[in-house]
Amino acid sequence: MRAPRKRQERPMSRQEAERRGHMAEALAALSLQLRGYRILARRHKTPLGEIDLIVKRGEIIAFVEVKARADERAAIDAVSHTTATRIRGASDLWIAAHMKRGVDLSRISYRYDIVAITPWRWPRHFIDAF
Numbered sequence: 001m002r003a004p005r006k007r008q009e010r011p012m013s014r015q016e017a018e019r020r021g022h023m024a025e026a027l028a029a030l031s032l033q034l035r036g037y038r039i040l041a042r043r044h045k046t047p048l049g050e051i052d053l054i055v056k057r058g059e060i061i062a063f064v065e066v067k068a069r070a071d072e073r074a075a076i077d078a079v080s081h082t083t084a085t086r087i088r089g090a091s092d093l094w095i096a097a098h099m100k101r102g103v104d105l106s107r108i109s110y111r112y113d114i115v116a117i118t119p120w121r122w123p124r125h126f127i128d129a130f
Contacts, residue, residue: 024068025052028115031123032064046093049086053115054094060109062127063091068117072124075116084130087112 012020029039037055044051053064065087067075091110099105114129 020068021066024117025066027117028064028066028123029053029055031115032125035125037062041094044090044094046090048089048093051087051090051094054091059107060111061105062111062113063087063094064113064115065129066115066117071118072116075118076114076126076129079114079130084112087130 025042029042032053032055033039035057037057039053040056040061041051041054044054051063052066053062055062055064065079065083067078069075069078091112095105095110111128112130114126116124116126118124
């Protein structure tokens, strides 16, 4: 008797991937808001790249990368050194633009977080992840 064939999944189209990303970011934003964070920006675009979420709670601003993957380890591993460098550069531009507009950020601390979105689980927030 032959073993049953494993069903092959077709690759996700660009539109499907974008829709999945939007849904993951919306879920991540909701989970952060429920924890007391205020959303300052979503999908903030700069010449150096995009920051998924910029959030603030108290005197901390977090630049958040959202990753939807099959498991948390895969989500964390998806944030490569190149991705982290791009986000840091984009965050520097965001900070500089706000300071140029006269926003006082002298008492603010910054950090870089990851929110992992996995199937059938509440989003997991990794603080100061990179």
